[in-house]
Structures are given as C-alpha cells and as structure tokens.
Amino acid sequence: MRHICTWLTILDLSLLWPCVISMNFLISFSQQTKHVNHIRVKREWSWEPLYVSEEQEVNKALYVGQIKSDSDKQDGSIKYILSGDGAGTIFTMNENSGKISVLKKLDREEKSFYTLRAQAINRFTGVSVEAESEFVIKILDINDNEPQFINGPYVAEVPEMSPKGTYVMQVTAIDLDDPAYGSNARLVYSILQGQPQFSIEIKSGIIRVASQIDRETKDQYHVIIQAKDMIGNVGALSATATVTINVSDINDNAPKFQQKTYNMSIIESASVGEIVGVILADDNDIGRNAEIIYSIEERGDYSMFNISTDLITQEGIITLNKVVDFERRSRRYNIQVRAQNKFQMELFDTAIIRIYVVDVDEPPVFIKKEYFMEILENATIGSFIGSVTAKDPDITNSTVRYGILQKKHSRSFEIYSNNGSIITARPLDRESDPWHNITVTATEAKNAAHVSYVPVHIRIIDVNDNAPQLQIEYDSYVCEKSRAGQHVETISAVDKDEPTLSLPFSFILPPEDTSNANFTVIDNGDNTATVLAVRDGYSYQETPLFYLPIIISDNGTPALSSTNTLTIKVCDCGTDNNKESCRQGGFFFKFLNSGAFIAISVFTFLILVLALLLHMKFQKNHVALTEKGEDLKENIVKYDDEGGGEEDTEAFDMIGLRHHTVMREHKTKRTIRTDIQSMYRLSLGLGPDVAIFREYLSEKLEEANTDPSILPLDSLHSYAFEGTGSTSGSLSSIESSGSNIGPYF
Structure with a gap:
C-alpha cells in the first residue's frame, strides 16, 4: 500500500x-x-x-x-x-x-x-x-461554447438629466464551458454601441449613465452589449445583446409662444361668450409635464376678454367678456396673456394680443327689451295705446320703419310705420282676451334685411259692461205644507267683470212684484239672497209651478242689473215635509204621488184578467174544432219576387183558413169620448178619471167575449188610447173598419 x-x-x-x-x-x-x-x-x-x-x-x-x-x-x-x-x-x-x-x-x-x-x-x-x-x-474541457445572454429582451428606463453613474440595469450572460478549468468560462462585458451616454461594468454587467442625456434631444437609445469569454484573450468566443433604454421626461421646459404678438379681430355685433381667437404655446415636455394654464394678466383691457384652456389641444381660447361697439367705444384692445406650466408655476411665457373691432351694418335697436301697455276695453277704434322706439346704431343712422307681425291678436291693432305709435283696429273685450301679445318689427329703410323684433304686451282694462246673472240654474222646490217665512232657496250671482267693479251684488223683486203673495227675496248683504215663502200651503194640483222674477244689480259705475227668473216647483214633500225627496224622485216621484198610481194599478189588473179570459176561450174553441173532425187547410205559397201586393194572395182562399160559421160582423165606428183625459194631462200630474177607464175596458172585454171569429190560438190584444183632445180617436185594431175579414193579432 x-x-x-x-x-x-x-x-x-x-x-x-x-x-x-x-x-x-x-x-x-x-x-x-x-x-x-x-x-x-x-x-x-x-x-x-x-x-x-x-x-x-x-x-x-x-x-x-x-x-x-x-x-x-x-x-x-x-x-x-x-x-x-x-x-x-x-x-x-x-x-x-x-x-x-x-x-x-x-x-x-x-x-x-x-x-x-x-x-x-x-x-x-x-x-x-x-x-x-x-x-x-x-x-x-476546451473552449467550444459561446457566452449566452439570459433574461432578455432587455428594456430599461431612465429619467432625463440623470447624474453620471445613475444605475440603469444589469445584464447577465452564461458560458457552458468548465469554469474550474482555465478561463474558458470567465466572461467580460463591454459596450459596442451606446457611448458616451452609457457605460458598463466589465465583470458585473451593470449599465450606468456615463453622461447627461436630454429626452427632448433623443428619447430612446439602443445600447449593444458584448460578453466575451477567456477574459477577452485571443481565441475567446463572444455574444451580443441589445438593451433598449427609454429616456423618461421630467418637467424641465417652460411653455413658449409661437410668436410674441398676435393680431385678432371681432365684429361689433358679436355677443358675449363668442370666440375671438385661439393661441398656442409649445411645451417640449410630454404628458402631464406639458399641461398649460392660460391667463390674462391685469394689464390693458384685461376685463374685456376671457381666456380658457382646451384640455385636449392645450390651446388658449379667447372669448368676449363684454359687448364691443365700434361707434361708441374703443376700436382696438390690447391684452397680455400668460402661458404657464400647470405644475411648475415658475415655467411660463407671455405674449401681447391686439384685438380690432370691425364695424358691421347692424339692424335697428329698440330702446327697451319689451313693452307693456294698457287700454280700456270700451276704447273706440283708432284709440292710441302707446308707442315703441328703435334706432339705427350705425354711424349712418338710417331711417327706421315699424310694423306688426301678423298673428292672431295682432289684427286688433295697427302701428304707424314712421313713429311706432300703436292704435286699436277692432273693438276689444276684456272678458274674451284680457291680454294681447304682439310682436313689433323695426326695419332699416335702406336695407330691408336688417330687422329687429320686440314683444309688446297690451293689457285690456276692465269696464263695467256685464250685468250680473244667477250663478246656476237652480232646481227649487216649495212643499205643499210650507209655512209663511219658511226657507225656499238661497241664490247667488256671478259677473264677468272684475270683482272690484261689480261687487257687492244686490237682490230685489221687480217693483210690480213687491207685493208678491207667494214668495219674497231677502238680500243677505254677502252677494247672496234668500227666497222665503209668504203664505201657508201650496197646491200642486192648482199651481204646480211658480215663476219668481228677481233683479240682480252690481256695484259698478254706472251700475248694471238684469232680471232673472227663478222657477219654483210645488212638491208634496211627503209626511216629513222634506224637499230633498222631490229632487231625488223628480217627475216620476211626483207622478207616483198623485192619483195616477191608483189608476195604473187598476189598469194593469184589468189587463191581466182580460188575458186570462181570452186564454180560456181559445182553449174551448180548439177542443170544439177537434171533436167535429174539421181540418184546417194548409197552403204553402212560395215567393221569389219582391211581392205584388194583393195579387200575391190569389193562389189560395184566405176564407178557407177560418171556420165557415165564423164571420165577423161589421161594427160601427165607436164614438170617441172627449171627456177622457189625455196623457199630457197625466204628465202634468192631474191624474186620469178612473171611472172612464173602467168603462172603456169593460166594453173591450165584452167585445172579445162575444167575437165568434176569434182564432183558436192564444193571443194577446193590445189597445192604445190617445185620450181627450186627439182627433184621431183610438188606435185599437178593434175599432178598424172597412174590412169584413176581421183584425189580425
């Protein structure tokens, strides 16, 4: 090891x-x-x-x-x-x-x-x-990969006039080579385009402002950045990226007028608020920083005009604040206007505006905007009412001619064209038209196109020319059992004239009626009067109606009066002596309160009895015909034309339809009773004579019972009686003459 x-x-x-x-x-x-x-x-x-x-x-x-x-x-x-x-x-x-x-x-x-x-x-x-x-x-590793920028595209914004060294943004590039082996992945940054305004830190890629920038000069920059590996040595690989840098605005520019002096004009007939002209100051800033406020400085004729700012176009709109007059006032006005930044008051500019007044040929001008006049309604045709005046405002001072626009009420008046005097042309009536509104024209004699108009209001003054009348048509009643001094009616009057001329009213009876034995009138002193009964008891049968003349006078000068007739009806009024029952029932109520009610009841009962007897007789005759075995003949007649009168009945024998033994005898014409009261008498509440009606119905009943030619069918006989005073007599079919066949029911 x-x-x-x-x-x-x-x-x-x-x-x-x-x-x-x-x-x-x-x-x-x-x-x-x-x-x-x-x-x-x-x-x-x-x-x-x-x-x-x-x-x-x-x-x-x-x-x-x-x-x-x-x-x-x-x-x-x-x-x-x-x-x-x-x-x-x-x-x-x-x-x-x-x-x-x-x-x-x-x-x-x-x-x-x-x-x-x-x-x-x-x-x-x-x-x-x-x-x-x-x-x-x-x-x-070998250097086989180029640098790559990440997080693009790159867009930044920086305010104009930013100080040197102001941070803008940072760009970043990467290299896929081995950073631990040599310098293959060690990058450095540089600016290929965008100097001298911007700079970049070699190792970090941070972009900064390198010199002062002005948005009004250039508002956008495209800066090209390079990233190179191997610390920029020979054989290094590189990549580039574009950074868009927008320069934002700051409020650093004052408004500037396009010219220092402006000349404008306005016609003298221009009305207040009319636009005189438009001015514009330029501001190199943008957005809110370029908003401008216009004003007129207190110099010269500053009060004659106004200026406002158009928020969309940023223009200054000059309008007329007072009326100008070429003939009477200045013909040129000087004002100084100020354009200042809305948010930086110390940024402003001024200009002088000269405004010239232009003379125009103006129409005549009335001294007043409208005229009010008065005249009595009884004024005669041609009476003077008033006058209007108009003048030509121009230096030429042309002659003015007057006229009236033809309308509904203008036909009642005329005007003198040379001096504007208005007179009446027709009779006037305050009660029909208390006011007349007309339009008067003023026209230049040399130029008919120049016309002015003025309204003239004419009030018609009332005179006492209408007599008072009863206020309504009274429905007055007096009870048959009334006592002397009992209230009959309270009346009032109206007058078409004004109350100041007519009130108070007075009520009296005519001189020839002062000793009226039935009614009297008491003036209440409040424009009303009370009608009282003078005697005890009234008879509907004797005198159903009373006509009471009443004189009503006004308080005018001279006083006017009229005679009005009050109709007073006599009424039973019932047991409680209440006149309201008369008003509610009317004619029908009075009629039922008379003897006619009894007569109608008896007449209705007799009609019912007659109908019952006729029915029984029809049934008896029908049974007799059936037992004898007699058949009724039947003919069917077909018509296909308009009809030919009696010729159409030749196809059959009418007599065959009746019993052979039943032939109605000729009756003599009945003598008309002249003592039977007519329906007109009944309408007056006098009532019929019950005995005469009873006799008449009895005769008709006897004729029906003894008539051998009656048809074997149920039938209802109808009778009409015209009553006394009619020359035609009864219209009953039983009374018909000139036919042996008999009546048809």
Whole structure:
C-alpha cells in the first residue's frame, strides 16, 4: 500500500478521491483472499492518470492510459476485465495489457467524467488476482461554447438629466464551458454601441449613465452589449445583446409662444361668450409635464376678454367678456396673456394680443327689451295705446320703419310705420282676451334685411259692461205644507267683470212684484239672497209651478242689473215635509204621488184578467174544432219576387183558413169620448178619471167575449188610447173598419 500511495502523489490532486476508493476496494479484496486461501497475500494496482479531451476526432481507438496489477509477470496468465460507464461502447481495455482506449468523440458539456471498474483474474483458474477497483476517466474541457445572454429582451428606463453613474440595469450572460478549468468560462462585458451616454461594468454587467442625456434631444437609445469569454484573450468566443433604454421626461421646459404678438379681430355685433381667437404655446415636455394654464394678466383691457384652456389641444381660447361697439367705444384692445406650466408655476411665457373691432351694418335697436301697455276695453277704434322706439346704431343712422307681425291678436291693432305709435283696429273685450301679445318689427329703410323684433304686451282694462246673472240654474222646490217665512232657496250671482267693479251684488223683486203673495227675496248683504215663502200651503194640483222674477244689480259705475227668473216647483214633500225627496224622485216621484198610481194599478189588473179570459176561450174553441173532425187547410205559397201586393194572395182562399160559421160582423165606428183625459194631462200630474177607464175596458172585454171569429190560438190584444183632445180617436185594431175579414193579432 505504501508503494501505491507514493505513486499517486505524482498525479493531479483532482484524482486523489479515486485513489481512496481504490484503496477501499484493495482492502476488501485482501479480506476476500484471506477467507478463500486462508493466506494473506500482498498485491497492488498501478495505473496512469486517465484524461480524455473533449471534441477529439476518433477515427480508430485512441489510447487513454493503462492500469495493471503489480503481480502481473507479463506471462499472459492475468486477464484484465473493464466494466462501468461506457465500457465496451465508449471505452475498451486490452485484456492482456490493461491498456484503455476511447472509441468515439466525447462532449464534456454532455458528460464531464465516466466511472469505470477494473478487475484482474487468473486466466487459467478464474481466481481474482486483485480486488475489483473503481476509477474515473475525466473529460478535459476546451473552449467550444459561446457566452449566452439570459433574461432578455432587455428594456430599461431612465429619467432625463440623470447624474453620471445613475444605475440603469444589469445584464447577465452564461458560458457552458468548465469554469474550474482555465478561463474558458470567465466572461467580460463591454459596450459596442451606446457611448458616451452609457457605460458598463466589465465583470458585473451593470449599465450606468456615463453622461447627461436630454429626452427632448433623443428619447430612446439602443445600447449593444458584448460578453466575451477567456477574459477577452485571443481565441475567446463572444455574444451580443441589445438593451433598449427609454429616456423618461421630467418637467424641465417652460411653455413658449409661437410668436410674441398676435393680431385678432371681432365684429361689433358679436355677443358675449363668442370666440375671438385661439393661441398656442409649445411645451417640449410630454404628458402631464406639458399641461398649460392660460391667463390674462391685469394689464390693458384685461376685463374685456376671457381666456380658457382646451384640455385636449392645450390651446388658449379667447372669448368676449363684454359687448364691443365700434361707434361708441374703443376700436382696438390690447391684452397680455400668460402661458404657464400647470405644475411648475415658475415655467411660463407671455405674449401681447391686439384685438380690432370691425364695424358691421347692424339692424335697428329698440330702446327697451319689451313693452307693456294698457287700454280700456270700451276704447273706440283708432284709440292710441302707446308707442315703441328703435334706432339705427350705425354711424349712418338710417331711417327706421315699424310694423306688426301678423298673428292672431295682432289684427286688433295697427302701428304707424314712421313713429311706432300703436292704435286699436277692432273693438276689444276684456272678458274674451284680457291680454294681447304682439310682436313689433323695426326695419332699416335702406336695407330691408336688417330687422329687429320686440314683444309688446297690451293689457285690456276692465269696464263695467256685464250685468250680473244667477250663478246656476237652480232646481227649487216649495212643499205643499210650507209655512209663511219658511226657507225656499238661497241664490247667488256671478259677473264677468272684475270683482272690484261689480261687487257687492244686490237682490230685489221687480217693483210690480213687491207685493208678491207667494214668495219674497231677502238680500243677505254677502252677494247672496234668500227666497222665503209668504203664505201657508201650496197646491200642486192648482199651481204646480211658480215663476219668481228677481233683479240682480252690481256695484259698478254706472251700475248694471238684469232680471232673472227663478222657477219654483210645488212638491208634496211627503209626511216629513222634506224637499230633498222631490229632487231625488223628480217627475216620476211626483207622478207616483198623485192619483195616477191608483189608476195604473187598476189598469194593469184589468189587463191581466182580460188575458186570462181570452186564454180560456181559445182553449174551448180548439177542443170544439177537434171533436167535429174539421181540418184546417194548409197552403204553402212560395215567393221569389219582391211581392205584388194583393195579387200575391190569389193562389189560395184566405176564407178557407177560418171556420165557415165564423164571420165577423161589421161594427160601427165607436164614438170617441172627449171627456177622457189625455196623457199630457197625466204628465202634468192631474191624474186620469178612473171611472172612464173602467168603462172603456169593460166594453173591450165584452167585445172579445162575444167575437165568434176569434182564432183558436192564444193571443194577446193590445189597445192604445190617445185620450181627450186627439182627433184621431183610438188606435185599437178593434175599432178598424172597412174590412169584413176581421183584425189580425
């Protein structure tokens, strides 16, 4: 063992650890031999350092090194066996000499070392001469890999005007070669493009600002960085990367006007708020740093104009603050405007603006914006109401002509075209139109296109020209059992005139009616009056209606009055003497409260009795015809034209449809009773004569019972009675004459 360790001291220190492993295997092998032969035999391995350079072209087996046992006598009795990584495919061993060769090209970056095992046995007995030993073949590195930048692409940002040495960013490159072997993987960085603005640290790859940079000059730089291995020596490999460095803006520029003096103009007819012109100051900064605020400094005519900032275009918009007048005021205005940075007030610029007023031919101008006038409603046609005035504002002072726009109310007025005086053209009525709104025009005589307009409001003043009237059409009643002094109705009046002219109202009876024996009127002094009964008791039968004339006067100058008639109806009012029942029931209620109710009841009862008797008689005749076996003839007549009157009945005999013995006798025309009251009398509440109705119905019932020509069918007879006063008499079919066939039901 002492000899083996002495040999290994000559080898590279990097191979010491395989030696230790080999010693462990030799110790193990010695122990195994001891157990087998029971005799301790001291044997040793010996080999050369084993290295293979990568990327070597191998056309035939290339010698690497040799391992052998110190017990090998070179007599061919020992056989060497190789196993482990790549044994037989990458590496091969001569079994007689122990020489190791490589069979193909190797790549250290793929595999940097191979671990193999060697064994020495007796060729004849197969017994191990040496214990199996493990060893390593190391692949030597060559500079065959270029550096590679990682974490790209590289983009950085740095503020403009940054001081020298300001950190920008760091770039990193790697080399796949062996960093522990020579300088193949030792990198250095340099700038190929981007100086003198930027620099880079050779070993770390940190990029820094090398000189002052201005965004307004250049806002982006493309810096090319190179990474080279072998510390940049000859034969070194390199790679490059581009770093995009954006220069961010700082607020370091003041706004600048494009010119120091601006000339603008505005017409004198421009209204307040109208745009005069636009100015623009440039700021070389960007974004928020370029935002500008415009203002007018308190110099010159600063109060005549305003300036505002357009937040989108960053323009200063000048507008008119006060009306300008070419004829009366200055014809040129001077203002000084200021453009300053929104966030850095000390960054600003100023400019002078001259604004010239341009004369225009303006339309006439009315002295007032609107006119208010008044006139009495009873004013005669041609009465003066008022006048309007307009003037030409121009220096020429042209003549003005007046007119009225033709509208609904304008036809009631006229205007003098030369002086603007307004007069009435039609009668006026305050009750129809209390106000009239017209539009007056003013036109230049020399230029009809220049027209101005002004509204004129004309109020019609009321005069007392309407007499008061009853407020409503009263539905007044007086009970038949009323007592003298009892309340009948409370009335009020209305007047179309204004209350100040008409109130208060007064209520009186006409002079010829002051001694009215039925009713009287009491003026309440509050524009109402009370109608009272004068006597006890009223008769609906004698006088159902009373007409009470009432004079209503107003308090105007002169006072006007009107006679109004109050209709008062007499009502039964029932047992409780309540007039409300009269209003609720109306005519029908009064009618039922008279004797007509009894008459209608009796008439209805007689009609029912008559219908019952007729029904019984029809049933009896039907049975008699059936017993005699007489058949009724039936004819079917078909019509296919519009009809020809009586000619259409020639197809059959109408008499055959009746019983042969039943022929109605001719009746003489009944004399009309003139003492029967008409329905008109009933409508007046006078009531019918019950006895006369009873006699009339009895006669009709007797005729029906004795009529031998009645049909054997149920029938309902209907009678109509016109009553007294009708020259036509009864319309009943029983009274019909001129036919022997009889009535049809």
